Amino acid sequence: ETITKKPGTACIRDTQKHSRPIVKIQDGCEQNCTYCIIPKVRGGYRSTGSIEILKKIKDLEENGFEEVVLTGIHIGKYGVDLKNTYGLDRLIEDIMADTAMKRLRISSIEINEIDDGLLSIILKNRERIAPHFHIPLQSGSDAILSKMARPYTAVSFTEKVSIIRKVLPEITITTDVMTGFPGESDEDFNDTLEMVKKIRFSKLHVFKYSPRPGTRAFEFKDGVEGSVKSERSRKLRECGERSRDLFINKNIGKNHIVAAEMINPESGIASGTSGNYIKIYFRTGPGFEKIRGKLIELTAEEKYKDGLFARYI
Ligand code: SF4
Structure with missing residues (x-):
């Protein structure tokens, strides 16, 4: 509550409950993917001005947060509705x-929307x-x-993806894949499976297509049977779990800078997120509140639940 008394901190009311607060930089989408209702519901691109974004980040910083997440509906289009050529790359540069x-x-x-400017x-x-x-x-x-x-x-x-990995060899790439989109044949599905194997994403979110009224795909007549969708998923x-295991195993023994997020009061085990997006569990003393939202350095020791167990360096 003390936070909200500060000027210009309306955003913090929504974000302070996250130990890695989100900063929304834009709304809306005009890409009109045929399965997606968002453009109809949220309207066109609307970017938040950079001055406001910088102020929000400074407020969060003053309140002790050490990691923030830039979000939006379609953040790569940040700035397209602004008058000059200010885009996501320049926003990040200013931050x-x-x-x-x-x-x-x-x-x-x-x-x-990942171009040379953003990568550099x-x-x-x-x-x-x-x-x-x-x-x-x-x-x-x-x-x-x-x-x-x-x-x-x-x-x-x-x-x-090859270019990104060449420029930033340490980058972790995660993805979403949809199965059973109308008209998806066995061959189409195999192309997806092969591509996913080849790219070796660090995490794969698999969704089964479901028709949404109001979208163009809702009118498509060549739907895929439920049992086929399930089998493909x-x-x-x-395949995603195999790549994930490889990725997690590669990170054992490494040091990670982890944003401390929460603690399980029963087990006393805390958790947070590493830079490369692994859930890291660790033991902490009774002073967890002092490190909530802060970045701490830990060494990963072993696989644990959906991530790694680590200790203080
Ligand atoms: S929000 Fe994403 S999925 Fe939906 S139309 Fe825009 S780009 Fe496509």
């Missing part, structure tokens, strides 16, 4: 220059920007991507 926020994380971003700013500030991109793939079949109205091909997506999840 790096004008605030002392220790770590900035970019939430979900579309593949086409991340590279320049790699100590302060979480090495993690969540890039929705949805399908590895060009026919399905086109039916979804997703503006890339399997080849262009794969090539961009199972195969993709299995």
Whole structure:
């Protein structure tokens, strides 16, 4: 409550309950993917001015938070509705220059919006920007991507991932994939499965397509049977778990800078998120509240639940 008395801190009321507060930088989407209702519900692109964003981040910083997450409906389009050429890259540059926020994380971003400008700013500030991109793939079949109205091909997506990994070798890439989109044949599904195996995402969220009234895809007549959707989801999840295990195992023995988020009062085990987006569990003394929202350095010792167990260095 003391926080909300400060001027210009309306956002903190919503975000202080998160130990990694979110800062919403834009709203709306005009991409009109055929399965998605968001453009109809949320309207066109509306970006928050940079002065307001910088102020929110400074307020959070003053209140002791050491990681913030930039979010929005379609953050790669940040700035397209603003008058000048100010975009996500320049916003990040200004956050790096004008605030002392220790770590900035970019939430979900579309593949086409990760360009050289953005990569070079991340590279320049790699100590302060979480090495993690969540890039929705949805399908590895060009026919399905086109039916979804997703503006890339399997080849262009794969090539961009290679560029990203070349520039930022430590980057973690996670994704969303949808199964059972209308018209998805066995061949289309196999293309997705092969692509997912090849790219080796660090985490895979698998969704079964479900028709939403009001979307263009709702009118598509060539729906996929429920049992087929389930089987395809199972195969993709299995594949995702294998890549996830490899990724988690590679991180054992490494040091991680972890944003401390919560504590289980019964077990006394705390948890937080590493820069490369792994849930890290650790033991802490009774003074957890002192480190909530702060970045702490831990060494990962072993696999534990959905992440790693670590100890103080
Ligand atoms: S899926 Fe994402 S990019 Fe596509 S229309 Fe919905 S919000 Fe926009």
